[in-house]
Amino acid sequence: MKRIAVDMDGVLADVYSQFFNLHEQQTGYRKAPEEVVGKLEFEAFELGPQHVLSDGFFLNAPVMQDSQAILQKLNTLYEVYIVSAATEFPKSLAEKQAWLNQHFPFISWKQMVFCGSKNIIHADIMIDDHFKNLDHFTGKTTLLFSQPHNALQESGRHIRVDTWKDIAVQLL
């Protein structure tokens, strides 16, 4: 059974919605999508470093469309691990685990990994929205999940997927 490492932020959890909404709540100004394209999250949202530290940022993130049903199917066909860079923001650890338990109850605690660097992860397939994770991955198949920060870059050796339905096409 092949092993998949699935990222959380920007793949399962729609953190951009959180950034857009919290920025608007605090400043009264809603950024336009084109303002954030091609910039890393904290370049696009100058208040982002403060927002990710606030209570509920990760706990209240919306679930990415179709991710629940498709991940549940993947979970029967692959050895699925949810691998999230979380230790940079220690408060996020408990929120991220609670969020997974709430929205993906079929994922057990044994399948969760909260780390800093993902270089130590050993799997066959990685789904992630950041090149820094995919580029160092030692497995065979890398899916780049489209997010505004990576939208202007060529996917290179990675397979670009825009939606969870695209992931289903690749892996189901």
Place this chain on the structure above:
Amino acid sequence: MKRIAVDMDGVLADVYSQFFNLHEQQTGYRKAPEEVVGKLEFEAFELGPQHVLSDGFFLNAPVMQDSQAILQKLNTLYEVYIVSAATEFPKSLAEKQAWLNQHFPFISWKQMVFCGSKNIIHADIMIDDHFKNLDHFTGKTTLLFSQPHNALQESGRHIRVDTWKDIAVQLL
């Protein structure tokens, strides 16, 4: 640079001290060391499942003798990751990270991994007190750290180390 995956509980953190002390605090009876030899933690300490869920269990665990100085040296010669099975007890995540920050400040958040199963970990060397982790490890070198639960078993293909000074002999 070779990569080492270092376990926390029973390797860096002296959780047995916690089990002995909390059992005594709650029951008035201090178990003798020979009562717990050869039994897994929760077989040896019937109140253990309740104690690991209590506030401070992981935060207040004593540091294993010599581990700070020797891990600091290893950290200059190897790519060190602290890999701890933590997601079974969600409250432990924050305590474990705070404990590492307090006692091992030279370990950055990038070097921390809190997971369930360690099967997904990719490294050259693993230091752990549990066969279930060492037996599935895909790297070359496995050090079995002596703890009461593994004291009666042959180490097999793993190298048994009784102390951090023994680790230093093997790896420095």
